[in-house]
Amino acid sequence: MKILVPVKRVVDYNVKVRVKPDQSDVDLANVKMSMNPFCEIAVEEAIRLKEKGLAEEIITVSIGPAQAQETLRTALAMGADRGILVQTDQTTEPLAVAKILAKVVEAEGPSLVILGKQAIDDDANQTGQMLAALLGWPQATFASEVKLDGEALEVTREIDGGLQTLAMSLPAIVTTDLRLNEPRYASLPNIMKAKKKPIDTKTPDDFGEDITPRLQVLKVSEPAKREAGIKVENVTQLVDKLKNEAGVL
């Protein structure tokens, strides 16, 4: 069985993002970029399935600029077998990505696609679901546990107020939540091995997809600054303020 793991190159989670002065977007010039943390979890899960002997090959794919190769190398250093870079400098919207992924699935024939539930840049939380719809495959999103037994997949997912367990058969789409696993650190020998693993470079055109953005960003602004708090004298005053000033009681 093959597993496909799409990975996205996003602004590193440690970076304090800044908005461009013209408010057109977040300023990404010379900012540290890394693999989306939810994608790391997806790669890790695929590797664990392979280590248990449940998968033969892990293919990782990224749709993005030339530098997304580094992101693919990170996945390869963790343990994926080969990579596909669909190179574009366009903004990548979930629908366009899902369409390309559907074509990659067609070409590569994986039985399982594991994606991050969302990317920490636009937090869209759509690609996995859209891909499932395009392929007509069952989907289990926000996975916190994945069990595979032959063709039978059992996924525990985090939902408001608890956990839900779904059973489905392959082929299927899984999107990962934070608690699914703790991604490994790539070891030095594996970083070096990753350099020799193949990465195929393609373009959206190769898949016949037009990825021109369909959404228009009107304005990007900083979140409102938090006002300084105040100290209240006593509980009566607290209740009064909550009731009459904050209007939350």
Added chain:
Amino acid sequence: MSYRAPVRDIRFCLEEIAAIDGLKATGAFPEFSEDLTRAVLDEAAKLANDVIAPTNWAGDREGCTLKDGEVTTPTGFRDAYSAFVEGGWQGISAPTDHGGMGLPRALGAALMEMLQSANMAFGLGPMLSLGAINALIAHGTPEQQAMYLPNIVSGTWSATMNLTEPQAGSDVGALRTKAEPNPDGSWAITGQKIYITWGEHDCAENIIHLVLARTPDAPAGTKGISLFLVPKFLVNADASLGERNAVKAIGLEHKMGIHGSPTCTMDYAGAKGWLIGPEQGGMRAMFTMMNDARLHVGVQGVGIAERAYQRALAYAQERRQGRAIVGEGDAPHAIIDHPDIRRSLSIMKAKIEAARALCFHTAVEADMAEHQDDEEERAWAKRREALLTPLAKAWSTDIGVEVSSLALQIHGGMGYIEETGAAQHYRDARIAPIYEGTNAIQAIDLVGRKLSMENGLAFEELIEDIQQTVEDCATSSNEDLHYLANRLGPAAETLNAGARWLLSASEDDRLIGATPFLKLASEVTGGWLLCVGAVAAQRLLKDESAESDEDYAQARIDLAYIYSEVVLAHTPCALSEIRLGAESVFEPGRFMLESQ
């Protein structure tokens, strides 16, 4: 405040200043590439930031404990060590024949910086193993290498370096530990070693001690010293662990800093050991280990300075106090807006970058000295490495102390209170100018051996390089670089004048000038390398391609400017201290030795 490895600064330093790229041409590093450097540094940074740095505080609070000859390291050290081993990091620069990764030592030095920043007490363990690996590669027999190297390279076993005895510190030649031949060709080692770093601990399965001792009838002094390998557990022919050897930790020092590092008194009671290299050839073997270790201790100075700087910067952004002229919004403003705090931070940063450049330049030349094809170029690199090693060790460790003191100062009263962690960096930093040959011993090495080596050739070559950079700055299309030339030029002349004076001075006069000369030589060399960085930055500024980061390039030039105005501008004054002369401090009555 958590630590974030400065991957970008490190890369700039390796690539644009130390020209690590040149190693590709040697053919000795087939795997090495820019992409690989980036991937390795990024992954090393994750390990340092997320796995090792979080153990730093517990290490300081808890320290190590010794019971019945067994040392327990602080909470988290064992797991961090396992992660380090599993990642294969110990072998980064070891040859592939011995299970290493075969990458340049300069990349090893970059990893070392991150480890030392993350947790200096922890980082000492891997640092000592690295030194032992190099000594065994250079001087061990093929059988010894096959028996011990794979496990030290993987980190499964660690290693130590045993020189010091109560009466033999700076003067290693005074050591008394005895080695007597056993019938089976091994030796029985008897004596006591003190201050042995990571001499006993619970992180690795075995500990390989490299011990200096004296064989029967050996001449006095350093000539009579031999190097022995003494394992904690004897190793069977199939590499499994055998009997416990007669070596044991009998004491643990109570120290000012690096509490997480077990500093042991080791008792050798006829312990079984094997000779490394020829009998009475111990000093030569030890020097292989020491050159490397000296550079790494210099890197440690950079690492601790970087950590302290990051903490000070974060505090300065948070702490509000008073009204600042440039402050936005209502007072109190963040203290980073106060001019004096900005000035401190800028000088701290500039000195860290200068020391880092000095260490990495030395490291790249150490690689070149081993792997350059051309014999002359190899010899050139060897001279440069030899000349700069004492500078890298002494000056960088002094900067570690200076910067961590400034970082503490930026914390105001909170700096003196332990809970902020600023005080720990200062306490940790303080050991580095002492061990691995005190900074005074480094200065003596510089003026006694390195300066006059091959008729002063290494020094002349350094001055030539500096003058070339003065020229590059002076003729740059960017006028900002002309200021650099105006400072670096006279600084180089002063350095030359200081060297000429020392070379013609009497021995005692020369030794009085040793420490101030080392400081001058380091300040000028560090400044030169920052200027090399500025020239590279100017090239990047002119580069039209989208890849280049103009803000960063401009910042490199600004940093060199600050350094040249603050440090280089002072250098001409250094001559008077260098020429102080022995008479003024040794003649009776010339200064008040006794307080009255």
